[in-house]
Amino acid sequence: MAGNFIRVACSDCENEQTIFEKASSSVACAVCGTTLATPTGGKAAIEGETVETVEAR
Incomplete structure (x- = not known):
């Protein structure tokens, strides 16, 4: 049941944020x-x- 944390770039402002997949x-x-x-x-x-x-876990 483990998941990964990923870095996602916002399509509007190009801010990068780390979220749980x-x-x-x-x-x-x-x-x-x-x-x-x-x-x-x-x-x-x-x-x-x-x-x-x-x-990655």
Whole structure:
């Protein structure tokens, strides 16, 4: 049940934010408020561009 942390770039403001790939709630950009990820029951649907995997478990 482990997941990875990934760095996602916002499509609107290019801010990079680290999020959990199995997020259970919506994740918004800390700068502009655009939705970066929405929960789907498993892995979250990532709306921004995935830059890198920060920590693989």
